[in-house]
Every structure is written in C-alpha cells, then in structure tokens.
Amino acid sequence: MAWVGYALISALAIALVGLLQKRTLQNEHSAEYVMVFSAMKWLMFFSYFRSSISWSVTSTELLWLVATGLAGAGAFYFLTKSLRRSELSVVAPVLALDPGLTFLLALVFLGETVQGIQLIGILLLLIGTYVLELRHYPPGWWRDSTKHPGRIFDPFLQLGKSPGGLFALCALLSFSLANVIDRHILQSVSIYTYLAYTLSIMAVFSLIVFVSGRRPVTLFRRHRLTVIPILLAAGLHLIANLTQLQAVSLTAVGLVIALKRLSSLVDVLLGGKFFHEHNLPQKVLASVIMLVGVYFVVQ
Numbered sequence: 001m002a003w004v005g006y007a008l009i010s011a012l013a014i015a016l017v018g019l020l021q022k023r024t025l026q027n028e029h030s031a032e033y034v035m036v037f038s039a040m041k042w043l044m045f046f047s048y049f050r051s052s053i054s055w056s057v058t059s060t061e062l063l064w065l066v067a068t069g070l071a072g073a074g075a076f077y078f079l080t081k082s083l084r085r086s087e088l089s090v091v092a093p094v095l096a097l098d099p100g101l102t103f104l105l106a107l108v109f110l111g112e113t114v115q116g117i118q119l120i121g122i123l124l125l126l127i128g129t130y131v132l133e134l135r136h137y138p139p140g141w142w143r144d145s146t147k148h149p150g151r152i153f154d155p156f157l158q159l160g161k162s163p164g165g166l167f168a169l170c171a172l173l174s175f176s177l178a179n180v181i182d183r184h185i186l187q188s189v190s191i192y193t194y195l196a197y198t199l200s201i202m203a204v205f206s207l208i209v210f211v212s213g214r215r216p217v218t219l220f221r222r223h224r225l226t227v228i229p230i231l232l233a234a235g236l237h238l239i240a241n242l243t244q245l246q247a248v249s250l251t252a253v254g255l256v257i258a259l260k261r262l263s264s265l266v267d268v269l270l271g272g273k274f275f276h277e278h279n280l281p282q283k284v285l286a287s288v289i290m291l292v293g294v295y296f297v298v299q
Contacts (some may be wrong), residue, residue: 002197003148003246003250003251003256004248004259005254006243006244006246006247006250006256007247007252007259007260008240008241008259009060009103009239009240009257010239010240010243010244010247010256010260011263012241012263013237013240013243014236014237014240014260014263015237015253015263016233016236016265017233017236017237017240019089020034020082020206020229020230020232020235020236021079021080021083021166022083022231023229024226024229024230024233025084025222027226028075028081028226029084029208029211030080030081030084031077032210033080033209033230034076034077034080034206034209034210034268035206035207035209035229035232036227036230037204037206037234037237038073038076038199038202038203038205038207039203039206040203040230040231040234040235041199041203041234041235041237041238042199042202043105043201044194044234044235044238045195045238046196047198048248049192049195051238052190052192052194053193053196054189054190054192055193055196056069057189057193057197059189061189062197063187064081064181064184064185064192064195065198065201066197067181068178068181068182068185068198068200069197069199069200069201069202069205070200070201071174071175071177071178071181071203072174072175072178072201072229073201073202073205073206074170074174074205075170075175075178076143076171076202077172077205077206077209078167078168078174078299079091079095079167079168079171080166081166081167082167082168082171083164084164084167085164085167086164086167086168088099090169090221094165094168094172095168095171095172095175096178097125097172097290098172098175098176099125099257099259100121100122100125100293100294101172101173101176101291102175102179102180102257103118103122103175105176105177105179105180106180106183110184112182117296118296119176120293121225121293121294121295121296122293124290124292124293125290125293125294126293126297127289127293128287128288128289128290128293131282131286131289132287133166134152144242162259165203168242171172172181179257182194182248186245186248186249190198191245191246193251194245195241234295240260242262244260247259257295258295264279
C-alpha cells in the first residue's frame with residue numbers, strides 16, 4: 001500500500017476516535033478516561049505485537065523515547081481535558097495547526113528551511129484560527145476594531161481564555177514536540193520498539209495522574225457500557241498510530257501529518273451534527289482555510 005493509503009486510514013481512525021472520545025467524556029472524568037484508555041491500548045498492542053518488539057536501545061535512544069513518550073502522553077491528556085470542556089468542532093480545527101507548528105519547531109531545533117509557499121501556508125493556518133475564534137464576536141465587530149487596532153488580536157487571546165482552549169493549545173504544542181522528536185528517533189528504532197516504549201510511558205503517566213488526583217475508580221460501576229466505546233477508541237487509536245508510522249517510513253513526516261489532519265474537517269462536520277454544536281458554517285470555513293494552509297506548508 002502507498003503512503004497515501006496509510007495516511008488516509010490514520011486520518012479516518014483519528015476522526016472516529018475524536019467522536020468516540022467526545023461522546024464518552026460527556027459522562028467521564030478525563031483522568032479516569034485516559035487511564036482506562038491507555039491500559040486497553042497497551043494490552044492490545046502487546047497481545048498482538050509482543051514478538052516484534054526489541055527492547056535493546058542505546059542510552060541516547062532511550063532518552064529520546066522517554067521524551068517523545070512523555071510529550072505524547074501529555075498531549076493526549078490535554079486533549080481529553082479540552083474535549084471535556086469544549087466543543088469537538090472547536091478543538092479539531094485547533095489541532096489542524098499541528099503541521100505548521102511542527103514545521104516551525106523543526107526550523108528551530110533541526111535547522112530546516114522555510115520556502116515562500118510554506119510561509120503562505122503558515123499564514124493561512126493562522127487566518128483559519130482567527131476565523132474560528134470570531135464566533136465569539138457579534139456581526140460588525142470588525143468595524144469597531146478599526147477604531148481600536150489593538151482589538152484585532154482579541155480572537156487569538158480569546159482562544160486561551162475559552163473553556164478548554166488553553167488545554168487545546170497545550171495539546172497542540174505537545175503533539176508538535178512529539179512529531180519533531182519522532183523525525184529523529186524513528187531513523188534508528190523500529191515502529192514496534194517505538195510503540196512499546198511510548199505506550200508503556202503513556203500507561204504509567206496516566207496511572208500517576210489518576211492516582212495523584214485521589215479519585216475512586218467508578219468508571220465500571222457507574223457506566224458499564226462506557227467500556228465498549230473506550231475499547232473501540234483504543235483499538236482505532238492503535239490502528240491510527242501504526243498506519244501513521246508506516247506512512248512516515250515511506251515518505252516525509254510533514255506530508256503524513258498534513259493528510260492525517262483531514263480528520264479535523266470530519267470531526268467539525270460530524271461533531272456539529274451529532275452533538276448539536278454551534279456556529280458550524282463558520283467552523284467549516286475555518287477548517288477549510290487551515291487545511292489549505294496545511295497543503296501549502298508541506299509543499
């Protein structure tokens with residue numbers, strides 16, 4: 001299968017995971033959800049791929065694996081916190097900034113160059129975020145902003161102040177950091193070794209977060225049927241990880257992440273339909289602008 005096929009499978013799986021997570025997190029605490037999700041995903045991976053794992057890595061590789069594992073675990077935790085507090089069709093377009101931010105971090109830490117068309121793509125990503133945040137403002141707001149130029153930046157500031165917005169930004173930063181580290185570490189370790197370490201780190205991280213909150217384990221007693229969507233989400237997320245990494249092994253990681261973020265448009269459309277969310281036309285417009293930006297960024 002070509003890399004495009006793997007990336008599209010990853011995008012579809014991530015979109016479905018987002019819908020399942022939003023539905024489940026309407027009833028469950030984020031720390032509780034992440035702990036059960038991580039445990040299920042860890043068990044599924046080691047049940048099917050135990051024989052493909054090599055634990056032999058250098059000390060330097062181990063440090064990189066720990067770093068990307070913690071970044072990925074933090075990103076998922078922040079994402080669940082954001083989904084619990086915000087609409088899915090708000091969180092998904094913010095995550096579409098991932099390829100642009102990944103590129104900027106790679107420029108700083110890996111010395112990658114920026115071409116003119118990529119700068120246009122980054123600008124479109126920012127414009128898309130701006131359009132998304134204009135939902136907080138009444139029609140004609142822009143006329144007042146011409147009298148007070150400083151107010152033109154209010155929509156960006158509003159994102160960090162909105163419920164779940166700061167968590168979405170933290171998730172975005174964590175995902176992008178993990179992507180930059182992955183570019184390096186996957187050159188020296190296999191996909192299965194990478195997942196063995198990172199999934200183990202995520203499981204331990206989620207357990208520590210849960211225990212530190214001193215919350216009783218109530219998931220199975222309160223909502224027994226909730227286990228089924230969590231199990232399904234964990235399986236789909238594992239498929240998304242495997243297909244994304246397989247695609248990365250065949251082409252540039254930026255192309256894969258950009259195509260994977262097509263999931264944001266699916267989540268915006270389906271999130272508005274299934275969860276009766278608001279300002280859907282504006283969110284769709286923002287998502288389209290951001291996805292066009294993604295296309296230019298990876299050129």
